[in-house]
Amino acid sequence: MRTIVGIVLLALAAVAGSTFTPQVRVFGGQPDLVFLLVLSLAVVSPLEQSVTWALIGGILQDMLSLTPTGASAVGLVLTVFAVDWLRGQMFRLGVINLLVLTLLGTALQKFTIMMISAVVGFSVRPVEIAIYVVAPTMVYNLIFLFPVYWFARRLSRRRATAQRLTRPY
Secondary structure: OOHHHHHHHHHHHHHHHHHOHHHHOEOOEOOOHHHHHHHHHHHHOOHHHHHHHHHHHHHHHHHOOOOOOOHHHHHHHHHHHHHHHHHHHOOOOOHHHHHHHHHHHHHHHHHHHHHHHHHHOOOOOHHHHHHHHHHHHHHHHHHHHHHHHHHHHHHHHHHHHHHHHHOOO
């Protein structure tokens, strides 16, 4: 995927995450579109590009929220490395792996943000956050995973086809 297209998509996901998705909140959870986009791109892209998308997406997401700048980026980068490690251990990532990565990645990102927020000085209640924010966000992310993954895969295939056509022989 071209860099400008990726930045625009991540910016749109961050804006949607701070404006539209709070309207469909259950308890404190909402779909995390930046996380889903970065996770989907990490599955179909090499590690270097995935880390770049995680950093850009995390910074954009933090700029539009109250969390400390960089907290989301740390959680997203950890998730990208987990995806890369799992991809290295298996021939192919299947649907079950993608579902597990979504659940574990959501928990990893939210608890990373919670820990960084606590270190910075925010009041944090881990049990309440786990029940009222992380659990509903996991459910939302599972629901929105496949449309976002399908979209990221289509973009990745289109880019690979364009590169094959323009490659000199």
